[in-house]
Amino acid sequence: MIKSVVKVVAGGVVVAILLIGGLVVATTQGWSLPFGSRSESRDSQVIQAIERTQEVSLVSLSIQGITSQKTNATLFGRTIPGSSSSVFLQYTFKGKLGIDGAAVKVATVGQSAYRVTVPEFVFIGYDEPTFEVATEDGDFLSWTAPKPDTLKMVNEILDKKAQQKYLDSNQGVLKDQAKTVYTTLITTIDPAAVVTMEFAS
Template sequence: MKFLKAIMKFFKVRVLLWLVLLVVVLAAAGTGVAFATGGLNALALRSLFTSSSHERDSQVVQSVTRLQEVALLSLHIEGISRHESNGEVLGMAIPASEKTTLIQYQFDAKLGIDGSQVKIEPTGPKSFRLTIPPFIGIGFDKPTFEDPLESNNALGWLATPAVETRMVNNILSDENKQKYISQNEVALKEQAKVFYSGLIANVDPEITVEFVFSG
């Protein structure tokens, strides 16, 4: 009788143990499904907000041109570029809507000639005529531009903001190159004479040179 009760108790305990194990397995499976589902949802949500970008610059050299530019002068230029604008209504300026933008800059402007255009003509046994072509702006070295400074009146936010790249392009424009040439034309002519007279004197000190400037 005792033996029978012990057997029944054993099976009763085994049944309870299997029930506990079954609940644990189901709970673990449910957690795994929830985790997987949540993980997938997180991945799906993350995919909605991710982005990718790339830049590509393709260049092809179309031609190569040999230059014989001769730099005669280098001007160190420093200045401040100023841009002013106003807000407008129907073409009429709005009072107190002025906006001023300043950019401080410095660079070296190189001026000279295209050496391939220099003409040399003999005028006697030991004399030559050199015709110098028009002076040109060769380029700008070491350009430096400070960050722009803005000054606004009370309604300055109505004014069109300055475009920094446009201001820089105006500073380095061909028009400004020509202005530097006009302002330094005498010095350019003198330097051209010194430069070519020195070259010819190294060949034959007795040669005389007449200079003619075109343009």
């Protein structure tokens, strides 16, 4: 009886030693274990991948147009007839709209379920800007008027007010693109992921 008990205990000790030894070897060799928290590992990979993104360009706009400026000479605060001078400026450029990727937040809301919080969309910058004076016009006394300021015209085309106009008119496209980009990024790591998006108001 006692010998049987001893044999069982000894057998259990041997199995435990073998099991612990196997776990130690598997851990040091980087082998996959039969149990663990795979979901947490995926969550960590998703968060790290999103934190690595910086400036994210979502939409590229091809913009072209013509703007004009007219000036007149004045005398005692009154416009001198026949003194107007006009310039027409033609412009083209590509505007990049997107987000600050570092400000995007991702939260795990369930098993393979993630919520991505997107900050306000921003105007990232311009590519290939060209500005050319298309034509100039003036009355017979236009030489008395101050010359239209083409630099000021360019600045107005590229100023914050103009940038906000492009952002406001492309909100739907920006949201669709953000959803596509981040859903693709997350499902690359976790193919079963369900992604919900929250956008800054």
